[in-house]
Amino acid sequence: MTPSPETSLPDLPDPPDLPGLPGLPSQGLAPADVLDRLEVLRAGDVPHEGGRLFAYVFEHADPVLTRLQHAAHAAFSAVNMLDPTAFPSVAAMENDVVGALLDVFGAPPEAVGTFTSGGTESCMLAVKSARDSHPAARTTGGGRPELVLPESAHPAFVKAAEWLGLDVVSVPVDAVTLAPRPADVAAAVGERTCLVVASAVSYPHGVLDPVAEIAEVCRDRGVPLHVDACIGGLLLAGRRALGEAVPPFDLAVPGVASLGVDLHKYGYTPKPASALLFADRERRRAAWFGYGRWAGYPIVNTTIQSTKPAGPLAAAWATFQYLGRDGYLRLSEAQRAATRTLLAAVTATDGVRVLGSPAADVVAIAADVDAAGRPAFDIGLVDDVLRARGWHLQAQLAYGAAPASLHLTIDAAAAATAGDLAADLAAAVAEVRDAAPVELPAELVERLRSLEPADVPAAFGELLTAAGLDDDSGGFAVDARVNALLNLLDPDVRRVVVALVADLVFTPNRAG
Numbered sequence: 001m002t003p004s005p006e007t008s009l010p011d012l013p014d015p016p017d018l019p020g021l022p023g024l025p026s027q028g029l030a031p032a033d034v035l036d037r038l039e040v041l042r043a044g045d046v047p048h049e050g051g052r053l054f055a056y057v058f059e060h061a062d063p064v065l066t067r068l069q070h071a072a073h074a075a076f077s078a079v080n081m082l083d084p085t086a087f088p089s090v091a092a093m094e095n096d097v098v099g100a101l102l103d104v105f106g107a108p109p110e111a112v113g114t115f116t117s118g119g120t121e122s123c124m125l126a127v128k129s130a131r132d133s134h135p136a137a138r139t140t141g142g143g144r145p146e147l148v149l150p151e152s153a154h155p156a157f158v159k160a161a162e163w164l165g166l167d168v169v170s171v172p173v174d175a176v177t178l179a180p181r182p183a184d185v186a187a188a189v190g191e192r193t194c195l196v197v198a199s200a201v202s203y204p205h206g207v208l209d210p211v212a213e214i215a216e217v218c219r220d221r222g223v224p225l226h227v228d229a230c231i232g233g234l235l236l237a238g239r240r241a242l243g244e245a246v247p248p249f250d251l252a253v254p255g256v257a258s259l260g261v262d263l264h265k266y267g268y269t270p271k272p273a274s275a276l277l278f279a280d281r282e283r284r285r286a287a288w289f290g291y292g293r294w295a296g297y298p299i300v301n302t303t304i305q306s307t308k309p310a311g312p313l314a315a316a317w318a319t320f321q322y323l324g325r326d327g328y329l330r331l332s333e334a335q336r337a338a339t340r341t342l343l344a345a346v347t348a349t350d351g352v353r354v355l356g357s358p359a360a361d362v363v364a365i366a367a368d369v370d371a372a373g374r375p376a377f378d379i380g381l382v383d384d385v386l387r388a389r390g391w392h393l394q395a396q397l398a399y400g401a402a403p404a405s406l407h408l409t410i411d412a413a414a415a416a417t418a419g420d421l422a423a424d425l426a427a428a429v430a431e432v433r434d435a436a437p438v439e440l441p442a443e444l445v446e447r448l449r450s451l452e453p454a455d456v457p458a459a460f461g462e463l464l465t466a467a468g469l470d471d472d473s474g475g476f477a478v479d480a481r482v483n484a485l486l487n488l489l490d491p492d493v494r495r496v497v498v499a500l501v502a503d504l505v506f507t508p509n510r511a512g
């Protein structure tokens with residue numbers, strides 16, 4: 001692991017020490033100095049403009065839209081969505097945005113929705129709605145309600161289950177398609193099932209689950225289906241608008257009770273912005289929280305947050321108005337052109353392949369397998385070479401049927417850079433294909449393989465040393481060596497390790 005670039009803040013004169021609020025500068029700084037310091041901090045981040053980042057950020061590459069989004073966000077930054085009677089603008093904007101999404105996703109006339117703070121919140125509220133709508137949750141002698149979850153589904157659903165007191169019934173994915181099979185979903189549904197989840201598309205591999213077939217299973221068994229279209233909803237809608245035949249995946253499919261779609265992904269709106277659409281009002285109300293037993297203002301929260309910023313909603317509303325259908329069509333075309341260039345490069349490059357059959361512009365690249373069925377080389381090494389050339393893909397770990405891979409969310413900005421990335425990808429694969437894999441000492445490998453979650457805190461120092469992270473640099477850039485280590489670990493051990501890393505990253509800066 002290489003440390004992230006050093007950031008050093010400009011020196012400022014030492015002000016006299018004042019009592020109180022010791023962590024703040026004793027004398028307030030001039031706005032220009034504050035902004036300079038923020039700029040220095042940002043210089044250490046991966047660049048989110050320029051079409052070289054293939055995760056985390058969706059770049060539309062339209063400077064006019066960027067300025068409009070900033071202005072809309074700023075205009076509403078002080079508005080509190082807590083109370084739409086005090087701020088009717090928020091209800092007006094939310095109704096416009098949700099209404100437009102219901103139209104895009106084939107919702108019946110009685111369907112409704114809620115603007116949320118991101119994909120995770122949409123997933124969590126869908127689970128809460130299902131839990132509180134489902135009679136089985138209360139009628140099975142105290143047994144916990146169950147969530148039927150393909151293993152390719154986003155971990156936000158596991159988080160929801162853990163926080164909301166549900167058991168997860170995991171459904172494996174097919175080793176070739178990386179999608180769950182409807183028969184396996186049917187086998188997982190039981191009398192305590194309160195919700196089944198399908199992805200449209202899955203984050204790791206961009207695979208569209210067989211939503212219509214899974215919905216049929218759900219209808220037969222009388223359980224609701226939630227479609228997680230957080231990353232894929234507007235992506236697939238864009239492909240549909242371009243005239244492609246996209247398998248049914250939305251609220252037009254009977255049996256789909258709710259659908260989550262992020263605006264801050266392929267809707268190209270500023271973060272955080274998502275929507276959770278429901279087939280009916282009862283289900284939406286079951287996601288909400290209302291309360292009367294206190295002396296304060298009347299409480300009804302439509303999301304997890306109570307006080308919430310209106311800036312992201314205003315920016316999303318402005319984006320819809322500015323882009324219009326033709327604008328989204330142009331962005332979809334740009335994404336598709338970039339994806340075609342990159343997929344052609346993977347096909348033409350010996351040693352790598354695309355995993356599953358991605359539905360559109362979210363793809364994962366893995367090493368070919370050798371005669372024994374193992375990856376022929378360490379794909380993480382390709383990531384290292386590409387990073388050195390200024391590209392930022394996302395290394396993904398092996399799990400279940402899926403080998404380690406490199407993830408790309410391909411956005412409109414990539415249309416201008418895909419040709420260069422394609423050339424660098426081919427060169428990087430050629431460079432590392434025959435290189436020695438990441439060398440880890442045999443006894444370390446053995447020890448890590450046998451590590452139990454409870455052993456992790458004691459073994460953490462050794463792990464950091466093995467990863468090359470014990471140099472106090474404070475940087476945690478992940479490279480092939482770190483991923484090779486993580487790939488060795490049992491998934492439950494990984495979970496503890498990453499929490500301990502986060503524990504180190506978030507070490508507060510104290511004044512004294």
Ligand SMILES: Cc1ncc(COP(=O)(O)O)c(C=O)c1O
Binds near residue numbers: 120121156203231262
């Ligand atoms: C399919 C899917 N669901 C849920 C999420 C969680 O979204 P967020 O990171 O906005 O909370 C993601 C994020 O990538 C996703 O791809």
